[in-house]
Amino acid sequence: MSGMLRTLVGAVLAGGLLMAAPVAHAQVESGPWTSYSPTFTVQERGCGDVADLTFRLTCSTASGDQRAERRYATYTGGTRQFEGSFRITSLGGTRISLKQTFNDSTPGPYFMLAVERGGRLYAVHGGATVATGATVGATVRVNTVHAVGSQHRTYINGSLRHTYASPGGSFYDKFGAYRTNSGQGPATVVWSGIRFWRK
Amino acid sequence: MSRPVPVLVLLLAACLVGCGQEERQRLTATLTSPTDVSLVWEAEPGAVGQVVEYANVPDGDYTVLEFVPPDRTSYEHPDLIPQTEFYYRVRSFHGPASATVDVTLPPGDEVPESDGHAWAEPVTGPSGASPVRSADAGLPDLSAEIKHANGILFTWTDRFEGEEGYLLEVRPSGAAHFSVAAQLDPDVRSFGLITLPTEKNATYRVRAYYYGAATNVAHQKTGDTA
Numbered sequence: 001m002s003g004m005l006r007t008l009v010g011a012v013l014a015g016g017l018l019m020a021a022p023v024a025h026a027q028v029e030s031g032p033w034t035s036y037s038p039t040f041t042v043q044e045r046g047c048g049d050v051a052d053l054t055f056r057l058t059c060s061t062a063s064g065d066q067r068a069e070r071r072y073a074t075y076t077g078g079t080r081q082f083e084g085s086f087r088i089t090s091l092g093g094t095r096i097s098l099k100q101t102f103n104d105s106t107p108g109p110y111f112m113l114a115v116e117r118g119g120r121l122y123a124v125h126g127g128a129t130v131a132t133g134a135t136v137g138a139t140v141r142v143n144t145v146h147a148v149g150s151q152h153r154t155y156i157n158g159s160l161r162h163t164y165a166s167p168g169g170s171f172y173d174k175f176g177a178y179r180t181n182s183g184q185g186p187a188t189v190v191w192s193g194i195r196f197w198r199k
Numbered sequence: 200m201s202r203p204v205p206v207l208v209l210l211l212a213a214c215l216v217g218c219g220q221e222e223r224q225r226l227t228a229t230l231t232s233p234t235d236v237s238l239v240w241e242a243e244p245g246a247v248g249q250v251v252e253y254a255n256v257p258d259g260d261y262t263v264l265e266f267v268p269p270d271r272t273s274y275e276h277p278d279l280i281p282q283t284e285f286y287y288r289v290r291s292f293h294g295p296a297s298a299t300v301d302v303t304l305p306p307g308d309e310v311p312e313s314d315g316h317a318w319a320e321p322v323t324g325p326s327g328a329s330p331v332r333s334a335d336a337g338l339p340d341l342s343a344e345i346k347h348a349n350g351i352l353f354t355w356t357d358r359f360e361g362e363e364g365y366l367l368e369v370r371p372s373g374a375a376h377f378s379v380a381a382q383l384d385p386d387v388r389s390f391g392l393i394t395l396p397t398e399k400n401a402t403y404r405v406r407a408y409y410y411g412a413a414t415n416v417a418h419q420k421t422g423d424t425a
Contacts, residue, residue: 029281092314117349136381
């Protein structure tokens, strides 16, 4: 009977939640935001391998161009939001870049979020620790809000972890698995829930 | 005319049991600043751990914030995204853990480039047959093989069915508690861990886990930054 009651209560709660959820997605920060779907190209270099949203570096080579990434379309001006979650399913190596905001004007990787063995997330430029806890199997949510010409903010699991002044110009998003200058594979990273907004 | 009374009594009795259990699991979320949330809940007796999770929509994909010990009843979620909805829940988890294995790694830090780490990929086998929720499910066995100065291959027998997955838990030398070093899929029976510098001497165990009761979903909307 207790189980029946809990089932009933659960059904009522579920109904309430369904009614309270008008959208299937949730952009963060104040809007209004417009959802959009930028085009992308897949980049495989060296021992990089991409299968849909699974990105692998299959070798432990500590030199050369080893990358498995999606490179999204260039944007100029305005404010852009990226949301995605990654799950490292295997990490034999270390210092693997997971997400980049690339400055197409300079050009160069303007912001690069990477993981060290053990799950420390850090900003490659400057080396600041962004977060810990990106251990194998853990799903980590990443939101970046980029106001071009003003500021680039990185949220890890909902918390602001990195703020970076932004120049003007043209930029693009990249994510996947990419060997940093001091890193090496192998690594397998699965991304999910990729969404983009602009305002 | 007399039927509603026993039904009401049964419902009341059920509520005394069921509602009481729900009450113990009650979760509250409080904005302690415009962009900081404090969670407080009542732990479920008998759980081996708890998972604190959040989402930005109530029926969205919940993301794990932390695996916490069974007696922990609070969590601080700081520096949140402003003007954003946050939904929280805490789930207990249960399941048998293996005996512990002590590992002392060789000195050094470099990972040999010649090692392709194929051994480290999680290996999944056929599901076991013993219900993980059964009292006589037994314990997983566990063995550890040192592969290099930072790498340990763990192997165990997957004798369970119905598990949510496996947790590889580590307690570095001198630490008081185990923490989750890796969260693995169901039916995994082998996995290579690349360790942290603090884990040269550490104790490990593997746990087949499943979720127990969840709290209510608690909600807050953050405000503007100062």
